[in-house]
Structure formats: structure tokens, C-alpha cells
Amino acid sequence: MQSRWVDRDASATVDRYAAAGIAPELALRVYSARLLGSDRNLVLHGGGNASLKTRMRDLAGEEVDVICVKATGADMATIEPGGMPAVRLEALRRLRALDRLADEDMARVQRAYLLDPAAPTPSLELLLHAFLPHRFVDHTHANAVLSLVDQPDAQALCAEVYGSRVGFVPYVRPGLGLAQAAARVFDADPAVEGLILDKHGLFTFGDSARQAYERMIDLVDRAETRLHRNRKAVFASVRLPQQAAPLAAVAPILRGACARKAADGAHWRMVLEFRTSDAILNFVNGEDLARYAAAGVVTPDHVIRTKPWPLIVPAPEAGRLDDFKRAVAAAVAAFIERYTAYFARNDARAGSGRSMSDPLPRVLLVPGLGLFGLGRSARDARLAADLAEAAVATITDAEAIGRFQPISDADMFDCEYWPIERAKLGAEAEAPLAGQVALITGAGGAIGAATARAFARAGAEVALLDVDVAAATAQAKAVGGAALAVPCDVTDGRAVEQAFAQVVAAFGGLDIVVSNAGAAWQGRIGEVDEAILRRSFELNFFGHQRVAQAAVKVMLAQDLGGCLLFNVSKQAVNPGPNFGPYGLPKAATLFLVRQYALDYGRDGIRSNGVNADRVRSGLLTDDFIRERASARGITEQEYMSGNLLGREVTAEDVAQAFLHQALELKTTGDITTVDGGNIAAALR
Numbered sequence: 223m224q225s226r227w228v229d230r231d232a233s234a235t236v237d238r239y240a241a242a243g244i245a246p247e248l249a250l251r252v253y254s255a256r257l258l259g260s261d262r263n264l265v266l267h268g269g270g271n272a273s274l275k276t277r278m279r280d281l282a283g284e285e286v287d288v289i290c291v292k293a294t295g296a297d298m299a300t301i302e303p304g305g306m307p308a309v310r311l312e313a314l315r316r317l318r319a320l321d322r323l324a325d326e327d328m329a330r331v332q333r334a335y336l337l338d339p340a341a342p343t344p345s346l347e348l349l350l351h352a353f354l355p356h357r358f359v360d361h362t363h364a365n366a367v368l369s370l371v372d373q374p375d376a377q378a379l380c381a382e383v384y385g386s387r388v389g390f391v392p393y394v395r396p397g398l399g400l401a402q403a404a405a406r407v408f409d410a411d412p413a414v415e416g417l418i419l420d421k422h423g424l425f426t427f428g429d430s431a432r433q434a435y436e437r438m439i440d441l442v443d444r445a446e447t448r449l450h451r452n453r454k455a456v457f458a459s460v461r462l463p464q465q466a467a468p469l470a471a472v473a474p475i476l477r478g479a480c481a482r483k484a485a486d487g488a489h490w491r492m493v494l495e496f497r498t499s500d501a502i503l504n505f506v507n508g509e510d511l512a513r514y515a516a517a518g519v520v521t522p523d524h525v526i527r528t529k530p531w532p533l534i535v536p537a538p539e540a541g542r543l544d545d546f547k548r549a550v551a552a553a554v555a556a557f558i559e560r561y562t563a564y565f566a567r568n569d570a571r572a573g574s575g576r577s578m579s580d581p582l583p584r585v586l587l588v589p590g591l592g593l594f595g596l597g598r599s600a601r602d603a604r605l606a607a608d609l610a611e612a613a614v615a616t617i618t619d620a621e622a623i624g625r626f627q628p629i630s631d632a633d634m635f636d637c638e639y640w641p642i643e644r645a646k647l648g649a650e651a652e653a654p655l656a657g658q659v660a661l662i663t664g665a666g667g668a669i670g671a672a673t674a675r676a677f678a679r680a681g682a683e684v685a686l687l688d689v690d691v692a693a694a695t696a697q698a699k700a701v702g703g704a705a706l707a708v709p710c711d712v713t714d715g716r717a718v719e720q721a722f723a724q725v726v727a728a729f730g731g732l733d734i735v736v737s738n739a740g741a742a743w744q745g746r747i748g749e750v751d752e753a754i755l756r757r758s759f760e761l762n763f764f765g766h767q768r769v770a771q772a773a774v775k776v777m778l779a780q781d782l783g784g785c786l787l788f789n790v791s792k793q794a795v796n797p798g799p800n801f802g803p804y805g806l807p808k809a810a811t812l813f814l815v816r817q818y819a820l821d822y823g824r825d826g827i828r829s830n831g832v833n834a835d836r837v838r839s840g841l842l843t844d845d846f847i848r849e850r851a852s853a854r855g856i857t858e859q860e861y862m863s864g865n866l867l868g869r870e871v872t873a874e875d876v877a878q879a880f881l882h883q884a885l886e887l888k889t890t891g892d893i894t895t896v897d898g899g900n901i902a903a904a905l906r
């Protein structure tokens with residue numbers, strides 16, 4: 223590992239922040255924190271922290287000693303000065319004399335001495351930073367150092383690698399106890415450049431940002447050098463099936479097994495993020511996987527995101543997915559049992575009264591295939607996958623030079639159920655479609671795009687399919703988050719299959735499909751060219767059928783029910799003159815809605831449709847509206863609101879109807895009319 227400090231960049235950062243009144247040393251603090259945060263081998267997702275001791279004016283205008291320390295959960299890679307709240311240093315240092323600090327009081331300490339009461343909450347490692355004398359203190363969970371300290375003989379190994387350059391702090395859960403222990407080790411030899419925290423990570427410090435940073439890089443570099451020496455070959459591989467089952471077939475089975483029944487007809491679901499690489503395959507294919515992979519977390523703050531251990535399932539074999547599904551169900555049941563026992567045992571030990579979090583895994587290891595991160599959103603799934611990848615690297619290196627041995631079950635529990643750690647997960651109410659995946663066809667158009675936005679706002683991860691991939695990409699960008707754009711021509715069976723495989727690979731499965739793609743053809747039915755009629759059927763009927771069929775296949779593999787939504791049309795029940803080529807396949811699609819409701823109700827799959835009319839879109843362009851309005855001698859406004867309510871129907875109105883249908887767990891076979899009122903098109 224090499225220093226990435228560049229003097230020119232450092233002074234540019236100082237200059238840039240000077241304009242905003244930020245002192246040079248805080249600017250340099252931000253600069254080096256970002257250098258650390260942007261290296262995935264050092265810091266991941268809110269892990270690690272950094273601080274600066276300086277002087278600032280309080281509200282009375284008095285200059286006081288403060289420590290600016292990274293806010294809890296803030297990302298070091300993109301940290302700003304505002305993400306390093308200033309805390310009165312003397313007040314924190316007096317806490318070193320306490321015998322103990324209750325959990326509730328630790329949470330108070332984090333905010334009690336803030337210079338600005340509106341500032342974000344400082345890292346819970348702030349006491350450790352405060353008790354050290356140096357102006358700049360850096361902390362990371364560097365993979366290479368974790369490979370050294372997650373060993374039975376960690377202290378001897380660190381002495382071999384670092385000599386007296388660092389102090390060794392035995393494992394203590396973060397908080398006052400760890401801060402006191404670290405300060406004691408430092409006081410015993412103030413010449414050290416850093417502190418190694420057993421089973422946790424390392425601290426370095428210095429008088430300048432550069433000194434603290436470069437000590438960090440140097441210590442990590444030495445660990446990396448050690449990991450390259452005297453390596454054992456890891457890992458011997460198990461025998462794998464001749465042909466592995468494809469990801470698109472495996473993921474829905476795993477996703478279904480890692481969900482739970484919630485309300486009648488509802489499930490609590492997660493999103494999956496898949497990862498594979500040579501390093502991951504080498505790890506998951508290892509003969510001894512159950513020992514080294516399920517021993518525990520590589521550093522304590524992973525445990526709230528990954529749970530204490532991953533779920534390991536057998537290698538999925540092509541053509542034998544039923545066996546795989548049974549084996550996965552058994553593995554999940556065993557995981558739940560192990561987790562429940564772990565909770566009960568440790569809850570009793572630590573004084574009972576906690577409530578158990580869901581007992582489902584957050585990381586899945588699949589021999590022959592790779593690993594999955596799981597979470598209630600694509601973001602959380604990605605986070606879990608990133609931490610799992612870091613664990614793969616750390617454990618592989620630990621095993622190559624010795625034997626991986628992390629903190630104990632009890633220590634993991636104390637971190638997992640520490641209220642201060644749990645607070646990082648956020649307590650805000652979840653959106654109604656959290657954990658669900660929605661696929662929308664024709665999502666580059668007005669109604670499809672509005673539907674994608676509405677579903678994303680309701681908490682779903684969305685995949686936007688369109689034959690016009692540029693349009694889908696632009697709309698996915700507008701949705702933001704993990705929204706995925708996928709090219710798909712629904713008149714092409716192979717294209718539909720590939721698009722669904724891509725969505726399943728991205729999110730692990732799917733729950734809601736809005737079959738919306740369509741186009742209008744006109745012609746007097748007695749004279750229309752049969753080719754036109756067939757083209758319209760290909761898109762406006764068979765397109766829906768292909769999409770629904772592909773959806774049902776995934777939904778049945780998941781065993782979580784599902785929701786099919788079709789954009790039908792008022793034409794299906796109330797034909798317009800010369801609109802037969804459009805209305806006829808739409809009438810068939812209306813019956814398709816009912817056929818799916820009938821055939822798949824027992825599988826918990828609901829099937830509903832929306833009959834919309836006169837919505838500005840690719841089918842009903844502004845030019846067309848102008849033309850029709852002037853032909854009738856009325857204004858465009860009058861034309862668009864020519865319905866019983868006298869209100870123009872918008873794409874957003876249609877999107878809301880789809881959303882309501884997705885949330886109506888006891889409704890299937892329904893057609894909702896969104897046309898402002900048209901008795902001739904009324905269904906009942």
C-alpha cells in the first residue's frame with residue numbers, strides 16, 4: 223500500500239475551503255480522511271473515523287479546545303467539514319476517570335458537549351480519539367491488519383511485524399472501556415506511532431494530517447508484506463456439480479427462502495446483490511468453508527449489517543433445482559435456529575429484555591456461484607455484499623498465514639445488540655413497498671415512467687424496461703437510487719427472457735410487474751390489412767402474455783405470491799371508430815388479466831388491470847390532441863377534460879391506480895377505470 227498524499231491536492235483543498243472560512247488544518251483533516259475513505263482496503267461504508275484537536279469559538283465568542291471528529295455513519299470518502307462536528311475536549315477527557323458508562327449515557331456523551339447543538343452526532347469512538355494527545359488521529363479497519371489480528375496469536379504476530387512501533391490493545395467493545403484501555407496502552411509507551419486493536423482495526427496519530435495518514439499507510443503496508451510471506455495454499459476446493467444452475471434460476475429460490483410471512487397475503491422480503499470473482503469462488507468452493515466462513519465477523523462493526531455469520535447453501539446443479547430448493551429451505555431453517563439460540567443464550571447472559579431482530583441471514587455463500595448481500599433495499603444489500611467481499615479477502619489472507627479466529631459469539635452479540643450500534647440502522651418507518659422489486663415495461667414512456675417513480679417513492683426497487691433504451695436510461699436516472707434501465711422488446715420472447723434474467727440478477731427476484739408497453743394502430747376493421755392487426759396483437763396482447771409468463775416463472779420460484787398489473791385501455795370495453803386494430807388485442811388482454819387471476823390465485827399471485835383513457839403520452843401526442851380538438855371545434859383543454867368529472871387524466875393518475883392495486887392485497891381480477899368518468903366505458 224502506498225501513500226496517495228499529493229502536496230498540490232492538499233493545498234488546493236486548503237485554498238478551496240479557505241473561501242468558506244474553514245481553517246487550513248480542518249481542510250487538511252478532511253483531505254486525508256477522504257484519502258483513507260476512498261480506499262476500500264482501508265474503510266468501508268461509514269466504517270473508520272478521523273479527528274482533529276484544535277481551538278474554536280463557542281457561542282459566547284470564547285475560544286475553547288475542541289476535537290472535531292467524524293460524525294457517526296458518515297462516509298469518509300466524501301466527508302465535508304460539516305461532517306466533523308466539534309466537541310469540547312476537556313469535558314470528554316474528564317470522562318476518563320469514570321468507572322463505567324451506561325449505554326444510555328454513552329449516547330448522551332456523544333451529543334452532550336457539542337459546540338453546535340444542531341451538529342450531527344459524533345462517532346462513538348470519540349472518547350478514544352479524545353483520550354490520545356495527538357492533534358490528528360486516524361482509525362481504519364484495514365483488511366490486511368484484520369488478517370493479522372483475527373488470529374489466535376495476534377499479539378505475537380503484531381510484535382513480529384511491528385516491533386515496538388505500535389501498542390497492542392486487547393479486544394474490548396468500542397466505548398469508554400476501549401478508550402480507557404487504548405489510553406493506558408499509549409501511556410505505557412508514548413513513543414508508539416499507532417495502536418493495534420485486537421480483532422478490530424488500528425489507530426495512527428501525529429502532529430500533522432500527513433504524519434498520521436502516512437503512518438497508517440506504512441503500518442498497513444507492513445501487514446500486507448507479511449501476508450505475502452510463508453503463505454499456505456488456500457483453499458482446497460470441494461467437488462462441484464458438472465454444470466452449475468444459472469444465477470437467474472438460483473436467486474429467486476434464495477430470495478424466497480429468506481423472506482417471512484407478514485400480514486395475510488403479505489411477505490417481509492429482501493433485495494439481493496450478487497457478487498462473484500476468482501477470489502470469491504476460491505473462498506466459497508473451499509472444502510472447509512463451514513469452519514472459516516461461519517466463525518464470525520472480521521471486525522465488530524460489520525455485525526449489524528451482516529449478522530454474525532453467513533448462510534451457506536449447497537452448490538446448485540443445473541436441472542436439479544427442486545433438490546436445491548429443499549436444501550436451501552433446510553439451511554435457512556437451521557440458520558434461524560442457530561440465530562435464535564445465539565440470541566436467547568446471550569440475551570440471558572447480558573441481562574434479558576432485548577427484542578430479537580429478524581433471524582434471517584444478510585450474506586449468502588453459494589459454492590460454484592458466488593455470494594449475495596441481502597437487505598431491505600438495494601443499498602443495504604450492496605452494503606452487506608461489500609462487507610462480505612472484504613471478509614472474503616480478510617479471511618483468505620488470515621487462513622493463508624495461520625488460522626482465522628475472530629471475536630467470540632458473546633462479543634459479537636454485545637455489538638449487534640448494543641443500542642448505539644442499532645441506532646445506525648435508522649428507526650424511520652419503512653415505505654409500504656420496502657424490500658419489493660417492481661419491473662415496468664414501456665417505462666421510457668409517460669405512464670411507465672410515472673409508474674416507476676411512484677413505485678420507487680413507495681419504497682420498491684424498480685427496473686425500467688423499454689425498447690428505447692435511451693429513454694429508459696433517462697427515466698431510470700430521474701428515479702435515482704438503484705433504478706435499473708434494461709432494453710427490452712416485448713414482441714421478442716428471447717429479449718423478454720434476457721431482460722427478466724438481468725432484473726433477477728440485479729435484485730434477486732421480482733414481486734410486481736407492470737405490463738405497460740403498447741402502441742396504437744388504426745384502421746377500419748372491414749378493410750384493415752391483416753398484417754397490421756397481427757402486429758398490434760403481437761405487441762398489445764402477446765407482449766403482455768410473454769411478460770406475464772416470464773413474471774410468473776420467477777414468482778413461483780420465490781413462493782412469495784406476486785402482483786401482475788396490466789395497462790389495458792378503455793378501448794377494451796368501449797371501442798372507438800377505426801380503432802379496432804388497437805382495441806381488439808386490448809380486449810383480449812382484459813381477459814388475460816382475469817385468466818391469470820383465475821389460474822394463479824392459489825399461488826398468491828394477483829392480477830389486475832387499469833383502463834385509462836385520454837392520457838398525454840407517446841400514444842396521444844400534443845400534435846394529435848391539437849388536431850382532434852380543432853376537428854371538433856373545441857379547445858385542447860376541453861378535449862382533454864371531456865369526461866364526467868371534467869378533469870384531465872394524467873400519467874401520474876394512472877401510476878397511482880397501479881400503486882393502489884399493488885397495495886390491495888385482497889384484490890385480484892380487478893379492472894380500475896382511470897378516465898375521469900365515461901359511462902360508456904364503465905365496467906359495472
Ligand SMILES: [Zn+2]
Pocket residue numbers: 270347361362363422423523
Ligand atoms: Zn472501529
